[in-house]
């Protein structure tokens with residue numbers, strides 16, 4: 001759907017028929033559009049066997065348009081959506097435009113992976129991330145941020161699309177390699193994903209920091 005100002009809207013219908021309307025930019029970096037992994041994770045959040053969002057404290061990394069965090073907020077979670085400085089306006093606009101559906105709370109903040117996370121302490125109940133494993137230089141800073149932000153009680157839900165071209169398989173391998181000493185990782189079986197919004201090549205990982 002076209003919108004003014006070089007934007008187009010991605011609609012995502014919740015199970016109760018209410019619709020999130022997420023603005024995307026026609027030009028800009030990868031965070032300006034909604035990625036498939038974000039849709040899969042957003043719909044998993046409201047699945048009956050999914051995580052309990054009501055009144056949970058949630059931090060999202062690499063939020064982009066904000067669709068995942070806004071879905072969490074619409075399910076009653078208190079969410080801090082984070083991304084680089086250049087995504088703040090888009091996240092804030094999407095939070096504002098979907099305010100009528102947010103029954104918890106949503107706020108947008110800058111968090112660059114690898115940098116100081118004191119502002120985001122104490123640890124949240126959940127850390128969410130969709131399609132954040134995609135370039136090599138970011139992997140060490142991203143894993144450091146997860147280590148700094150999570151306690152052993154924090155449930156990290158990491159959704160990513162498995163890509164088989166170019167450097168992608170190596171990037172995925174390196175992410176697991178960097179995580180293995182400090183985190184326990186379990187894949188959420190496909191039959192627990194939303195029945196409509198699921199795909200063989202999009203994985204949801206449930207991750208806990210080791211004690």
Ligand SMILES: C[S@@+](CC[C@H](N)C(=O)[O-])C[C@H]1O[C@@H](n2cnc3c(N)ncnc32)[C@H](O)[C@@H]1O
Pocket residue numbers: 029030031032033034035036037038061062063064065066082083084087111112113129130131132134138141
């Ligand atoms: C592929 S996009 C995914 C966006 C959104 N989660 C989705 O799935 O629609 C990756 C996101 O990670 C963010 N990102 C990349 N490098 C980052 C870094 N070093 N620190 C914080 N965010 C970063 C980008 O700005 C972008 O919004």
